[in-house]
Amino acid sequence: MSDDQSAISARDAKCLFAGLVTAPAIVLAVSGGPDSVALMWLAARWRRALARGPRLIPVTVDHGLRAEAAREARDVKRLARSLDLPHRTLRWTGPKPKTGLPAAAREARYRLLAQAARKDGATHILTAHTRDDQAETLLMRMLRGSGIAGLSAMARETEREGIRLARPLLDVSKAQLVATLKKARIEFADDPTNRDPAFTRPRLRALMPVLAEEGGDARNLSRLAARLARANAAVEVLADAAERYLALRDRGTSRPGFDAVVFAAMPEEIRLRLLKRAIDRTGHEGRAELGKVESLLAALDRIVGEREGKLKQTLAGAVISVAGGRIRVEPAPPRRTRTR
Structure with missing residues (x-):
């Protein structure tokens, strides 16, 4: 991948989505922010270059927590239409918890995305988690005292409710996604909750420049998460063997x-x-x-x-x-x- 300040090329985008060519349909989780809008734009450009490829269905989840969310969903729909993509807005209804709101909202979002995937016959859901998100996740789990599995942070691909959840941008920086959108002259939303110090992730995000001065930038933290994931996978193999040994005895x-x-x-x-x-x-x-x-x-x-x-x-x-x-x-x- 190119440097963090350059736009992502068509060749790079082809590499990002290479493993998804044979999928019948893919749901794109698009909130309207720069990361997810870039995901939709890059995926649409990649799909147009294919003779035959998966159907792309952008889905926006309105959590009903901000007045601006409905307008942002309409903006995503307008952009999706310009890319010849169908769009759907799903809403998280019902009472919202007074504590643990980010976790509850995340759970609701994945549940609704999985429902949309099943309805459209999609095998994959793509989210726009970046290298910056990976670094923040690692820091959050370090502070909570997670084990090796937790410190592996986010996997590139997992399964949820029978649907593959993939994160093709996990090695890409937010800065590069923003540069890509600016070059394409595509606008995106700014969610103020991403800077709200009432939540843990924005507080850690504010510390990142200081950590970067000591060598703890997103690239190095993401590399650490990848190495821990490699170690965790090896330990899981050993645990599988130990479980079989106990069963045989x-x-x-x-x-x-x-x-x-x-x-x-x-x-x-x-x-x-x-x-x-x-x-x-x-x-x-x-x-x-x-x-x-x-x-x-x-x-x-x-x-x-x-x-x-x-x-x-x-x-x-x-x-x-x-x-x-x-x-x-x-x-x-x-x-x-x-x-x-």
């Missing part, structure tokens, strides 16, 4: 759970992942928090190390117990609702 036995002594001999990170996997699969209260799984593992280690004693603990809708040299993870009974 227990083949032919009717005793539930797995051997506590064999489990204890494995590296701590592998044990942690195996335990979290079992709880996430078995529990019915969402994914277990890493810190709580770490505390549970420490308790398991003490019991197994003493070769005596028992443990029974509930976490994320699963019951984890140790007895007779076996570790068991089973569904917890439903919580009783309190009556007044």
